[in-house]
Amino acid sequence: MPESAALHSRYLSGVPAGRKNGSRIASEGKDKNPSKEPAEKQFDFSRKIRELRLELEIKKREEERIEKDIAIILEENTIDGGEQNRSFGLAVTRLNNHMLVVENSAKQLTSALKNISSLADTISGRVSALDVAKTRVVGCLQLAGDMRDLGVCAEGIDDAIRSEDFETASQHIHRFLTLDQAVFQIREFKQKDATDSIRHSYEVLSSAKERLSKILKSRLTEAVQKEDVAEMQRFVKLFPMIHESDEGLQRYSVFLNQKIDKLAEDNLKIMKAGGTDDNRRNVLYADTLFMFFEGVADIIESNLPVLEHSYGLEKLLDFMFILQARIDEFFRRLLEEFDTRRRLSHLNRLVDDILHHKKSATDHLEDSPDPLEVDAIASEICMMNTSVDMYWRFVGRRIGKNDVDLARSPSGDDDEEIDEEARLERQRLRKEAKEQKMDQLLNRSRVGTKMQELIGKYCLLEHFYMLKSVQKAIKSDAKEDVGGLTSSVVDDVVFIIRKSIRRAAGSGNVDSVCATINNATALLDTVVHNSLHHNIQAGYVTSANFASEAFTAYQQGKQVKEAAESQKEQFLLALNNSAKLSELLIELQKGLIMEWSKIKRPPVEKNKLEHSTTQIEESAKKLSSLAKHGAEELFKSAFKNKIRQGADPYQDIDRQMTMQDVEHYEAHDPFMEHFLAQIDRLLVENEPVLFPDNYKTIVLLTSSEIARQIEAAIAKCQFNRYGALQLDREYRQICAYLTNVAGWSAREKVGRLGQIVALLNVETIDEAMEVWHNSKTMTTSTTRTLTLPEVRKVLALRADFPTIAIKSIE
């Protein structure tokens, strides 16, 4: 646009006056345009203006052309100029006149546009004024409606109260109480009687509210006294309407408390009479608690909907607190009875003394608690906790289910104005407050704290039960069948521990489960571990150490042979028991994790359980290393010397062989077959008496020992090429045998020997170096490569290699 404006000014200088105006109009039109646009969007001039501008442009070009034409014509016609000049002057005057007309029209257009814009302004002003008027009217209508309602309420209230139509009356009061306060602030009304009537209504309703509140209270109290449920429910609904929820709850809870008290009384009576079922006498108190909570849940379930509807959920939690007092009282009485009848405090003291060695155990031998009795009480406490837990979950579900409602219901009116963030914040705060209240109810009420105390006692009892049972299992340990490798103690111990941990888990209290696992693993690591360790430490008797053993046995006055046999058996049993127990504990841990993975719990509790169970694994590892230690002992006394003796003749074979020797040995094995057969006999002899894990340990130890002995024998020989060839054959025999007996893991144990054999089986030292370098890249983590000095030592065994050459290798 500015470009075209510049064009105008360039071409219009020195052009007749009319043109100037034209350009002004054009620019004026352009200026007007935006200012008008907001006022009246309906009239769009921009298109028209664009057309006009286009036309102007065309006219301009035309003018240029004409001017050029004129100039040419003038030049051509200077000769007969006079005539032509005159007619030209006429034409110019005519043009000027036209221009004046155009100017006038443009002025008219401008004023017309101005007119339109001011009109538009007026219209929009009117519309906004109308808007204001409309809101005022709505407000007035509302106020009028309120006033009318007030009037209606005031008129109707007395009738309603008189005719005992309390529902209507409450509704009137509710309307009255929720009325906009503005209604009562109208004082300067022109008609005095109007304000008077409002004041009058206000007074009537205020006094009516007082009266109604009194009536409702007395009626509800009366109904509670008469135990008239229908009446009660009728009246209790009305209290929130007159904004006295607490009063209503208080009075209603009197009724429910009576019901709870009666329920408590009934249950206690049955309990004191010994219950209804003789078979369940040992869980009498847990049963009573269960029945009671069932009853309470029933009462709440049947009464809550009434309250929920008219009071909202937030009030319900307060209501639960009112009821809790009575429940607490029942629980206190139940526990008192439980404590005296089951002698819980007494038991607890004894158990505590015994577990923590506060007094020497011998003082209390006669009144040491019976593990069976403790077992029963432990179960009962767990059941009690289950009932309490069930009740809490019921409350949580009942009160906590409608979190969304909770956020919306109480003050829904002003929700619209508050933005989402503030709403969420308020919701969060409310949720937090609710959680805090729930925590208060669950964990800090008397039922909560007393139950926590009881669970603490349970943990002690469970610990005691495990200790006594495990001790008994160790004492009465017996090999069940003759062919078995392990004895009853293994299964018994796992059974006891599993039972206790499961029982704790059944109570629903995660802390008690963790404590029980802690105590169980403590037992495994001390009592159980010690008893196995003791038997393993006593050692394995063979003919080699028989003499000293026989002497001790003789001193103790036993039959020597018998004592040795029994100790041998004890040793093997302890060894196998450790390995089996370790295996079963790992299984137990996995089983528990599986079992618990199905139950929904908060993440903290899951974590706690998970980390507690790893302790079982740790105990299992300790037992497994005990078994390994035992297997090493067994190996030392029963295998090691025999292997060494068996390997002794090996070094006597002359390794400076001829081709014929090698061929001869192929048919007539000089040593290895016999040696391996000897070892095999040893292994076969022991395999049936060893638990698989232990047998495997023995086989691996045997493999290492074979390698060590053969290596030691090799070091004492001198080889030539054929001797090395024979060695290689023998190494292969060893490998084949071990792989056959124990698989690849045994092969690893003779890896070092393999390297030595390979080094010896070379033609030249250079080849040996190649073999060595190759082995470096191929060795696994378990076998170490030979070091340079070791390589030198090995190569020195080849009698045919020059010593100097061996020394110079690097």
Place this chain on the structure above:
Amino acid sequence: MEDYKYLFKVVLVGNAGVGKTCLVRKFTQGIFPPGQSATIGVDFMIKTVKVGNDKIKLQIWDTAGQERFRSITQSYYRSAHAIVLVYDVSCQPSFDCLPEWLGEIESYANRRVLKILVGNKVDKGDEREVPERIGRDFSDVNHFDYFLETSALDATNVDQLFEQVATRLTNDMKITDERVHQYRADATNTSSSSGGPIKLIDRAQTQLNSCCSRQ
């Protein structure tokens, strides 16, 4: 995730309300929970810290101080690697109870456990009832491994406390590891020279076992 070098169990004990939970929360989550209500049973947290180049996982069992949870909390002593005994410097009674707690530690915990004494709430300034010197003396007399005054509110010494726990335990563990290796090496050496010194290996093994199964 699980590429840590050592995992240690740290157990916090001490009277109710001395700020055990707040210390742990400050350390693990960096927050000071105002209006923290009494812990129920045992709370559990995990945090991985670095000692040198090693990742150390701390398993923190934050026990309830109230008497009724005593039998549950007692079961945690035996397997603990470190026990942090906390008192409140602005509450004399919480300090007066320390001997009682110490008795518990001595009767249930493993003898080689790392014992740390912590005086919490030093931010309370004027309200302090137990001077630092008294706390330090108590820690010295009773052979605590470390003494520290902290504030969970303003984070004084909180990280340092747990870093110390991790560092000391890691160093101890490294020494034990080395010793085990030494035993192993000794055992193989003596056994290769065969025959006689079997009893030496036995002794080494017994020692090894008794370190493993802290009784």
